[in-house]
Amino acid sequence: MNRLPDDAENAQSSSRGSCPSLQDVHSINPAQLMARIESYEGREKKGISDVRRTFCLFVTFDLLFVTLLWIIELNVNGGIETTLEKEVLQYDYHSSYFDIFLLAVFRFNVLILAYAMCRLRHWWAIAFTTAVTSAFLLAKVILSKLFSQGAFGYVLPIISFILAWIETWFLDFKVLPQEAEEENRLLLVQDASERAALLQPGHLSDGQFYSPPESAAGSDEESEEKQDSEKPIV
Secondary structure (H helix, E strand, C coil): CCHHHHHHHHHHHHHHHHCHHHHHHHCCCHHHHHHHHHHHHHHHHCCCCHHHHHHHHHHHHHHHHHHHHHHHHHHHCCCHHHHHHHHHHCCCCCCCCHHHHHHHHHHHHHHHHHHHHCCCCCCHHHHHHHHHHHHHHHHHHHHCCHHHHCCHHHHHHHHHHHHHHHHHHHHHHHHHHHHHHHHHHHHHHHHHHHHHHHHCCCCCCHHHCCCCCCCHHHHHHHHHHHHHHHCCCC
């Protein structure tokens, strides 16, 4: 029979502990609330959050790293000019690495346009780039003859595949949840500041001041004078 009260107390304690942020926000004084609002507004004025900037830097790293590997591959296979002419001008899907480089350029353009310039807050753009990258690389590995061309036949497709999925994980599990959490915190702080402003006692205006009532002694004297004046003269 004692389990029911214990369960009720545990439920109440868990419900109280589940929303500490709102209680913490309302326990802050107005000066701290204004400071926090200004800090959040300063972040919004930057135009892009820190975690989104890190994501854009990683997308740039993806392009530069794949480009570096492709340039190394061009040098290894007989010089940049000769191999570049063979892979670009005489492009062959089964033996060229040029399309993997173009795939990295495609990811960079789409992701920077969507998440840096347009500041998109949805995962559809990176889902599209990751799906295209995965499908193209799988088809490239199955149909091409890259494995017969040395180590770069393994390195470039695997690195491109891994980087594309790391970008997807970072955006979906880091960028979007953290920005949503910061937005919720801003809304809580603004709501708390508005409530604190309403709860503060207002300043008294000139019309609200009034004089205190007359003392009891003065009123007694007036009543005695009235009684003396009302008494009949004998």
